[in-house]
Amino acid sequence: xxxxxxxxxxxxxxxxxxxxxxxxxxxxxxxxxxxxxxxxxxxxxxxxxxxxxxxxxxxxxxxxxxxxxxxxxxxxxxxxxxxxxxxxxxxxxxxxxxxxxxxxxxxxxxxxxxxxxxxxxxxxxxxxxxxxxxxxxxxxxxxxxxxxxxxxxxxxxxxxxxxxxxxxxxxxxxxxxxxxxxxxxxxxxxxxxxxxxxxxxxxxxxxxxxxxxxxxxxxxxxxxxxxxxxxxxxxxxxxxxxxxxxxxxxxxxxxxxxxxxxxxxxxxxxxxxxxxxxxx
Ligand code: CO8
Numbered sequence: 001x002x003x004x005x006x007x008x009x010x011x012x013x014x015x016x017x018x019x020x021x022x023x024x025x026x027x028x029x030x031x032x033x034x035x036x037x038x039x040x041x042x043x044x045x046x047x048x049x050x051x052x053x054x055x056x057x058x059x060x061x062x063x064x065x066x067x068x069x070x071x072x073x074x075x076x077x078x079x080x081x082x083x084x085x086x087x088x089x090x091x092x093x094x095x096x097x098x099x100x101x102x103x104x105x106x107x108x109x110x111x112x113x114x115x116x117x118x119x120x121x122x123x124x125x126x127x128x129x130x131x132x133x134x135x136x137x138x139x140x141x142x143x144x145x146x147x148x149x150x151x152x153x154x155x156x157x158x159x160x161x162x163x164x165x166x167x168x169x170x171x172x173x174x175x176x177x178x179x180x181x182x183x184x185x186x187x188x189x190x191x192x193x194x195x196x197x198x199x200x201x202x203x204x205x206x207x208x209x210x211x212x213x214x215x216x217x218x219x220x221x222x223x224x225x226x227x228x229x230x231x232x233x234x235x236x237x238x239x240x241x242x243x244x245x246x247x248x249x250x251x252x253x254x255x256x257x258x259x260x261x262x263x264x265x266x267x268x269x270x271x272x273x274x275x276x277x278x279x280x
Pocket of ligand 1: 045046047049051086087088091127129131132153154161162
């Protein structure tokens with residue numbers, strides 16, 4: 001297990017990695033969380049605001065986990081009870097110019113997070129605003145505490161979302177709702193977010209991380225190659241025309257028939273026994 005262990009490349013100043021994640025109270029068998037990492041954004045004094053350094057550390061940690069064959073799913077959360085992340089670090093952004101943003105590579109971290117192949121589950125308590133909402137949207141599933149507040153308030157700062165908000169929020173909840181949120185900067189509570197299709201599930205705030213770990217554990221128990229391929233394929237649906245998406249899906253489906261886990265999964269069904277996945 002690691003917890004901000006300086007010897008661990010996945011640990012850092014702002015990012016805490018616990019792998020394997022500690023079993024949530026609601027789950028009896030501890031081994032259910034095997035293969036699940038809990039990644040915590042740890043900057044509670046600034047409501048986990050996403051500085052450029054923090055985002056780089058987060059991308060580093062996620063890449064380390066993505067390359068670890070023992071890790072099968074990742075839960076991402078914010079330290080404390082008040083925020084997942086209250087946005088980009090406004091003090092740091094305030095110093096930027098168009099030229100400095102274009103010349104720097106500070107936004108590269110977003111592409112690196114987007115390229116993570118393992119399933120990412122956001123466990124959101126409190127504020128997920130601006131870049132924090134965009135980070136939650138970059139995850140594959142979103143468990144919200146009933147105290148969660150989502151929003152893109154950048155317009156109130158004289159700018160607009162810049163890390164996927166106009167694109168992912170629009171795809172998640174549709175243009176009319178996304179437009180209203182982005183142009184007014186208002187926040188949306190957990191129940192509204194559930195109704196809009198932004199979140200997977202709303203749970204009592206205190207159980208948010210437990211619920212996300214439980215979901216991650218169920219996914220971690222699935223065959224890893226099929227999980228990665230299915231994640232890729234679902235994500236491609238947002239980008240590809242239907243015919244191309246269907247062709248890519250079929251190709252990925254066929255490719256899995258060269259895997260041990262396909263033979264194992266189908267043999268186990270026929271032999272009426274549990275499957276044992278090898279990830280090959
Ligand atoms: N950046 C820096 N510091 C922050 C941020 C932030 N986004 N949010 C909160 N903090 C700090 C506060 O300055 C305060 O620090 P201090 O105690 O030293 O004064 C501390 O966190 C606690 O915050 P508040 O006292 O303000 O707490 P309140 O309960 O009164 O208010 C709010 C909570 C409503 C969440 C309020 O803090 C707020 O409005 N925060 C800013 C929200 C926001 O506008 N977010 C969008 C930022 S812009 C953005 O995300 C653009 C993304 C672009 C891409 C990403 C690039 C990295």
